[in-house]
Amino acid sequence: MSSYTILFLGDVVGKSGRAAVREGLPSLIDTHKPLFSIVNGENSAGGVGITPEIAEEIYQAGADAITLGNHAFNKRDIYPYLETNKPIVRPSNMPQGVPGRGMCIVEKEGIRLAVMNLCGRVYMDSYGDPFAEFDRLVAELKTDHLFLDFHAEATSEKIAMGFHAEGRATAVVGTHTHVTTADEKVLPGGTAYITDVGMCGPVGSVLGMDREIILKRFKTTLPQRFEVSNNPGVICGVVIGVERETGCATSIQRIRFGEEA
Structure with missing residues (x-):
């Protein structure tokens, strides 16, 4: 069977994360030749949220779609942007009437890829049931190619979502905790899975x-104003191989690009 590739980059954090993506994504696209490139941009504006200008910057770097997460609405000027036809998705398991949508379709070479965003509920804000919401969205789909960015805190909840979506999603990738896990795999049902992709941000x-600042917070327990580090940025992500005919994943590989720690 013929195949294609999806490139996904984890949470972009602040200026150094944006600079790393701006400079590194074109090179990664040239190397891996992905049909689709997807970026999580929910921490790209000063560490919390995203703005329309930053979203456009990420598209210009080569992204076909942008996913968000629990900080999707931290910048108010993003609200009307989420109502446009741009391929940007916020968590789908939110109340009706919230700006934007939780799933979009990007299409190339006859492949219609559904890009979905859900938030977990363990140690997170009050989101709706992500498992039921996944089922609802899948029931509406007319494509076998589905990419899910599951933005969640608890390892257990992410693993459970991987099993829940097995055989129905092309890929389930975890974001939010910013640390790459070493458990990437293709589940028997043909779903690529990793608990957390890691971040695109300062080493x-x-x-x-x-x-x-964080050390002072831990040592003193006193409140501190968190600030994004000015250190150079590194890119963390995954490359996923997919069968064109079935939408089943055949491979998943972790990638790290840029300055080393």
């Missing part, structure tokens, strides 16, 4: 934040 930081 030598604590999840993208200035490490001295």
Whole structure:
């Protein structure tokens, strides 16, 4: 069977994360030749949220779609942008009437890829049931190619979603915790899975934040104003191989590109 490739980059954090994507994504596209490139941009504006200008910057770097997460609405100027036809998705398991949508379709070479965004509920805000919402969205689909960015805190919830979506999703990739896990696999049902892709953000930081500020917070327990680290950025992501005819994944590979820690 013929195949194609999906390139996905994890949470973009602040200026250094944006610079890493701006400079590195074109090179990654040239190397891996993905049919679709997807980027999680929910921390791209100062570490929380995204703006229309930053979204356009990510598209210009080569992204075909942008996923978000629990910080989707931290910047108010993104609200009307989410109502446009741009391929950007916020968590689908939110109340009706919230700006934007939780799934979009991107199409190339006859392949219609559904890009979906869901948030977990464990240690997160009050989101709707992500498992039921996944079922609802899948029931509406007219394509076998489905990419899910599951933005969640708990490892257990992410793993459970992988099994829940097995055989129905092309890929389930975890975001939000900013640390790459080493459990990438293709499940028997043909779904590529990884618990967390990692971040596109500053090396030598604590999840993208200035490490001295975070250390002071842990050592003193006193409130601190978190600031994104100014260290150079590194890209973390995955490359997924997919059968064109079935939408089943055949491979998943972790990638790390840019400055090393």
